[in-house]
Amino acid sequence: MERNKELDDILELLAGQRLGLAIEYLESFFCKYPELGFADVFDGIKNDYRLMADYWAGGYRDPQLDGIYRRLTRYMYSLTSNVMLRHIIAHVPFFSSSHRAVAASRRDWTVAAIQRDLEEFVSEVAMLQFEPEHIKREKKARIYAGHQSLMSELFNRIWLSEQWTEEQSHAYEELMLSPTVDVNDRALMVSAVMLSAMNVFDVNKLGLLINVYRRSMDDKVSQRALVGWVFSLGKGKERLFPEERQMVEELLKSEKVCEELTELQIQLLYCVSAESDNNTIQKEIIPDLLKNNNFHITRNGIEERDEDPMQDIFHPEESESNMEKVEQSFRRMVDMQKAGSDIYFGGFSQMKRFPFFDNISNWFVPFYKEHPAVAPVCDSGNNGKLVQKIIGSGPFCDSDKYSFVLAFTQVIDRIPQSMREMIGNGEVAGVARIMDIDNRSAAYIRRIYLQDIYRFFRLYPSRTHFYNPFDYRKGEKWHADYIFFAHSIFKGTALSKKNSEIVTFLMKRRMYGEAAEVLDCYADKDKDYQYYMLCGNVLLHKKNVILHDSLSGYTASECFRKAMECRPDDKRALMGYARACFYEGNYVEACDAYGELMEKEPDKKSYLVGYGVCLTNLERYDEALKVLYRLDYEYPEDYTVRRVLARALVGDGKYEQAKNIYLKLSGGDNDDAEDIVNFGFCEWFAGNNREAARLFARYLKTIYPNSTTDYYRERAEAEIIRSELGFIENHGVGMVDIQLMLDLISVEILR
Structure with missing residues (x-):
């Protein structure tokens, strides 16, 4: 989000209750941007501050001094936040155009008038049942079109609103809790408040979201409010707004709230993994699904392959095997979804370019089939029933449901008839049964809403103008808002x-x-x-x-x-x-600790291996080999044991025994780059310098393919020589030998 650093610094001063300096800085800011207004409000705060300061300087301490100072600081914070918003509106074209649309509206935007209009909509929809069918369709479309326009304007008005007073906050709170207002409208208003409070902190909007979460009886509203207040928490504002902590602590007295916050934190972490989960699906799961099913994708859409009549005769087991592979891939994707992964993000992220998504409120509006953008499709006979069956059976977020319906009209003619029949017969509903999802639970509603929010902050064209809670900002004091458990x-x-x-x-x-x-x-x-x-x-x-x-x-x-x-x-x-x-690198302490563990469980393999490695690194080879020979006997196929044993044998000068192990380790499925370099040491200490150089060159080419000669030389010095210098010198290798070996490695690299 494009925030002004000067104003951010002033807000930081106010959070620390440094009122006098904040007034000085804001006065300087107003000299540069007088067009932002608020001169009268600022002058009032400044004059009150000076009167208070002068009175105190004269040796008089008002008993109410602390309260007056805190109240002026909060007034100043509210003013600076409003200045911040106006500055953004004036300098960010997206905000400017949205604000102009709000300002141009001639509606009555008092909360009482808004509630009257919303309740009137509910009444009009209820009365439609008494209309004749030929009138009902047209009237219904007109009612919903007008209502959608109202809600779009209201959404913009709320998220672009300045700091609210307690009275405003209370009035909107009651509106969002009113059972006479449609639940979708209340949910959308909650999202608008969240978006506003996230961009510019407002303690009264935060209080509204907390109260709506606490009081709402509808999960669709309360879960949006939960996400909203978590994302709207101030950063370091507790001193200036102590009621923020008080409200949160009061909530946390409920074990249910603590459980829901824990669920929310885990769901957020699944959200931020959506891209990596999508890569897994695209690279590992989808190819298997396409390879083993009876459909293939062409430029004309999805086509059904012709069945080979001879296939069942010559390869009767192949069809069953393919079906098992398809089911296995499908179930893997289902398991990811069950765990909480957003498996549809990748596919639907390509379907957010419809004009529908140019309207910011449409990213947050709950799905309803009467929405003017999708009503023509949802009401179109058999195709409409097909659409509703698909979106009703799959665990799609609201944003993706709109995407699907909008895209459906473009692909319906390309879907094979057999697939349409399968969907129409309800076979696709098996997805929901396999996933065993309760789509009415609070956890499900919250997860779906988080996916809507995630799509907005990742895909909305003007998303960079908003404070993004899903970003990880390296180097900043507050690194990731999605880890709200780390909030002070x-x-x-x-x-x-x-x-x-x-x-x-x-x-x-x-x-x-x-x-x-x-x-x-x-x-x-x-x-x-x-x-x-x-x-x-x-x-x-x-x-x-x-x-x-x-x-x-x-x-x-x-x-x-x-x-x-x-x-x-x-x-x-x-x-x-x-x-x-x-x-x-404290091998003495590590060795003693592994020794204590072995006293408790003398035969535990991991303790014995750790002990053997520590002894090897301490060059106590006789003791190490006693342990490692035993392990090699008891676990002859354990490559980790063999690697440690080989290293100990090299250290103890038993090069032929070590070489035999390295020859068995190299070239198989368990071949490891470290084996190559350790094999090189074995050959070097045994006097086979040229073979050692070849092994070292092979190691470098394996780790750093297609690098320059100079870079290989640099890596050889760092990784082969310096990191093992003590080990090398203990085997009688001097500086001249080291330099000659480095030269020989360079020669072998060029071969």
């Missing part, structure tokens, strides 16, 4: 008990940076065994993690040690400590 407002609240569940989920999806953000939000009283275990595991992936305040001073081993202090006899903590010490 939840720190130390009843929701904190769900933190471990979210961090664990993030780590399973390898989202370590996001996991670190949530861990940074733990209050000191919540830092228990589980916290330190999670911290240790996140820090084991330190290269992928942006370290925050509470993690920046820790190493992974220190976290696991603290977990051990919480539970001294816990094997998981001790195992974590052993692994962390190993990865940090």
Whole structure:
């Protein structure tokens, strides 16, 4: 979103309650942009501030001073936020054109008038049942067309609105809770409030969304309000608006609210994975579906293949095998959808270019078949029934339902008759049965709405003008709004008990940076065994993690040690400590930790392997080989054991034994680049310098194909020599030998 940095800085000052400096900066800003207005309001605040400051400077302290100062600061915040919005409207063409349309409207936009118009629509629709059929169709189209125009204007008016007073907020709240207003209208208004409060924080709009979530009896409205208030939370505004935290804490007294917030967080994480999930579908699942079914796609649409009459005679099992593969691929996609993946994003993302989606409100409007854009298709006899059966049986979000209907008229003639009959007979409804979806549950309604929002922020042509909660902004204090569990407002609240569940989920999806953000939000009283275990595991992936305040001073081993202090006899903590010490290069501590684990379970393979590796790295080869020979005997097909054994044999000077293992390791399915370089060391230390150089050259070409000679030389020095310098020198290799080997590697690379 195009925000003005000067105004953002002023809002930051006000959040920190530095009123005098904020007034000075805003006065300077008005000198550059006098056309934005608000001069009278600003002068009033400035004069009140000066009177207060002068009175205090004279040695008089008003008993109400703190309250007056806070009230003026909040007035100033409201004013600056309105200036911010007007500045955006004046300098962003999309906002300008939307605002002009709102300003040009001659409707009565008082809340009472809006409610009257919305209730009148409900009455008119109800009265249609008494009209003759030939009049009913035309009148119905006219009523819905007029209503859609009203809601589009109202949506724009709300999301472009300035800061609301408590009275305005309360009036709209009652409107959105009114049972006499159509539920789709109430849901759409909630979305407009969310969009407005996300762009420019407004504590009264936030309060409206929280109250609608708390009070609404309709899940379609309440779940939109839940998503809305979570996305509309202020960033560092709690000091200026303490009621924000009070409202949230009051909500969190309910276990149901905590459960829904946890579900919402997980659903958001599935949303941001939509692109990667789509890649999986396009590259792995769809090709199998197309290869093994009886249809193929041509430039003229989907065509049915002619069946080969001889196929069943010569290959009777192939048809059944193909069907099994199709079902397996289909079920894999269904399993992804069941888990929460947005499997339709990729396909429907190509269907958002219809003029329908030029209207911003249409991205958020709940699907209803009477919408003027889709009513002609939905009411068109058999085709209409076909459309309604498809969108009624599939778990599509509202945005995708509109896309489907709009695209349907262009492809209906290209769908094979057999497929149309299959859909018409309800066979496609099997999708819903397999997925066993309760499309009336709050979780389902929320997930579908999140998919609508995600499509807007990823596909709407003017999306860059809005603050996008799905972006991950590296380097900023607030990295990702979609990780709302990391918001400071939840720190130390009843929701904190769900933190471990979210961090664990993030780590399973390898989202370590996001996991670190949530861990940074733990209050000191919540830092228990589980916290330190999670911290240790996140820090084991330190290269992928942006370290925050509470993690920046820790190493992974220190976290696991603290977990051990919480539970001294816990094997998981001790195992974590052993692994962390190993990865940090502290092999002595790691070896001791693995030794303790072996005392508890002497025959556990992972402990023995870890112990053997540590002994090898400490060059205690005799001890290492005793352990590794045993493991090789007990697990003769374990390639990890064989690799460690070979390395220990090289270290102990048993080059022929090591060579035999490396020859068995190389060239098979388990061939590994590290095996090649270690084989090179084996040959080098055994005096086979040319063969060693060939192996090192092969390693470099495997890791860095098609690179320059200079780059290969640089990598050889860094990865083969410097990283293993101690190991090399301990085998009697001097600096001259090293330089000659580097030259020989360069020669072998050119062969």
